[in-house]
Amino acid sequence: MLDADREVRDLGPMWKTTICTRRWTLLATSLLLVAATNPARGGESLASWRDTDSKKQIMEFVERVTTPGSSAYVEPAERIAVFDNDGTLWAEQPIYFQLQFALDRLKALAPEHPEWAKSPVLAAALADDLPAVLAAGNRGILEVIMASHTGNTTQEFEAAVAAWIDSANHPRFERPYVELVYQPMLELLDYLRQNDFRVFIVSGGGIDFVRVFSPAVYGIPPERVVGSTVKTRFEMREDGPVLVRLPELDFLDDKEGKPVAIGRYIGRRPIAAFGNSDGDLQMLQWTAAGDGPSLAVLVHHTDAEREWAYDRESKIGRLDAALDEAEKRGWTLIDMKRDWTTVFKDE
C-alpha cells in the first residue's frame, strides 16, 4: 500500500501543470493497470529465488488468498504478514547484531561509569570476554543490554543507534550490518506489499533499535515494528518533555511473548508468519491456527559458505523444536543454500 501510494504521490508536482496529452494518459493508464491487476502480481520480483518448493508454496498461497471468488480469498484488511528480524530478515552470527551494538556502546560509556567494574558480567564485557558474558545466560545478556540501552532519552538512544549503524562493520564480511539483510527476503516483502499485505516485524530484539533502520532498509515504518521494550517515563524538563529509558525490562518479545505482542500491537491474527528459530515457534503456531488459510515459513540456515549453517545446536538462533514442528505440520522450509541465488543485498 505504501509503495503504490508513494508512486502516485511522487507524481504530484508533475501533475500540477499537466494538460492531458496522449503521453500522460498512457502513463496514467499503465500505472493504474500495474496497480490494479488481480490476482497475485509481482511474482517476477522474486528474482533471487530459485524455482524450488519454498518459492512455489509462497506464491501459491499468495495467489489463493488474493483471487476474488476463491474459497481461500482473504480481504486486504486481513492480509497481515509478520516477520522475525534476526536470522530471518538479516543475519545473526556470530552474535546478534544488537548485542554487538550493546558491547560497543558499553565501552564508549564506560569512562562515565566506574561502578561497572564491580559487576563480573560488565567487567567481562568490557574486557571482550564474551564467553563469560554468555555463561551468565539471559541474566548476563540482560545486564549488558540494560547498562548500554537505558539511562538516556528516547531521542538520545535513537541517535546512538543511528551513529553505530552508520559506522560499525561486521567482523566477517567487513560491511555495514544493514547490508547483511537477505536480498530474497527484501523481494518477498515487496511481493507481499504488492499484493496488499500489511507487513510487520515481530522481533525478539529491541523495538527502538530496529525502528531506527527499518524504514530505510525494509520499507517498514516504525509503527509496524514490534519488539522487546524497556520501560520509559514521561518527564517534563525545563526545555520541554522527554521520554526517559529506564533500566527495567518492560516486555520480552520472544517465544510465547510473540503471539502476546501480536495481540497487543496488531490486534489481528496474521495469515502469514516468517521466522527461523525456536523463538518464532509460538508465532507460527498462532498464525497457523487461524480459521482461514495461513502460511508458516522457516528460514533454514544451510549455507556455511555464503552465510552460516546452523540449527539444533546453535547458541544463537537455535532451530530445534520449531524444525520438528515444521516437519510435522508441513510448514514451508526455506533452504538458504538451495533456494536462494543471492544471499545478501547488492552482492
Add this chain to the structure above:
Amino acid sequence: MLDADREVRDLGPMWKTTICTRRWTLLATSLLLVAATNPARGGESLASWRDTDSKKQIMEFVERVTTPGSSAYVEPAERIAVFDNDGTLWAEQPIYFQLQFALDRLKALAPEHPEWAKSPVLAAALADDLPAVLAAGNRGILEVIMASHTGNTTQEFEAAVAAWIDSANHPRFERPYVELVYQPMLELLDYLRQNDFRVFIVSGGGIDFVRVFSPAVYGIPPERVVGSTVKTRFEMREDGPVLVRLPELDFLDDKEGKPVAIGRYIGRRPIAAFGNSDGDLQMLQWTAAGDGPSLAVLVHHTDAEREWAYDRESKIGRLDAALDEAEKRGWTLIDMKRDWTTVFKDE
C-alpha cells in the same frame, strides 16, 4: 493512504478485461489527478464545521504542512495524528461507555461468580449503586473492569464486546453507543487521511474494546488503536493456541502514559493531537514539543442541549489543567456549541 489505495484496488476486476479506450483513459487520468493534487485537499468535506477559528486553524495547519517547498512542509511519512476517543471522537456521559459495558457484563456473568457478592465494590455494581463504585475511586473502577474484562480468551472477549455494541442503547439518546460519535470529527479524520496523515487513536479506554468497532465506525484499523491493556498469556490448549486475558493491569494509557504509549506503539512523535480532558494534557504537550510544526486541539464540551456542557468540575472527562495550558499556549479550542452545525452522526 488506505483510502487512495482502496479506490485503486476496487477497480481491479474492471481492469482485468479492459481494452484501453478513451473512456478508460479519461477515468484513469481523473483518478490520478484527484489523488495527486497538492496542497491540502478535501477541506470541503468538513461540512459540519462552521467557519470559525477552530476550523480555520486546523485547515491552515494542514495546508502549511502539505505545501511542498513551504518551510513548514512535513513529509507524508511524518504526518502522524493522534486522537483521544472518549469525549473526543464519541461521547462519554453520563459514564464512560466502556464502564457501562463493564457493568452490563458483570450482571451477565454474576450467576457464575457467587464470590463477587463478598466484594463491596462488585456487590454495589451489581445493585446498580454506581455512586458507591465511584466512591472507591480508581481502585473501584479497576475492580469492576478486571472482573468483567478478564478470565476469557481474546476471541471470547471480542465477541462479548461486539454483542454489546450491537444490542445496548444509550440511556439519554436511546440509540446504539456507536451512533454517538461526533460527525464533525469523522469528517476531520477523513480530511486528515485525504492529506496523507496516518491517524491513530490513543485512548485511556481498553485497547481490545475500542478495536472491535474502530474499523467500521472510524475507518481506523486495529493496529492504529492504542489504549490501556491487561496482561495476556499464550496457552496451548487441546484445540489449539489461545491468548488468555489475565486480571492484571498491563498498562494504563492515560496522562503521562499517553506519550509513553505513543513511543511504544507508534515510535514517532505526532504532529497533531486531539483530546478533550486532563488525561490528554501530556499527549498534547508531547506533540506540541516537536521540532517542526504542530497542532494541539481540545474539544470543549459546551453544548448542554445537543450533548453535554462540562469541564473543570466534571467527574468524567475533567478539563481543568489542560484548559489552562491551552489558553497559555494558544492551542486550538473547539467550542462544540459554536463550531459544530451537527454533533452526532446521521442527525
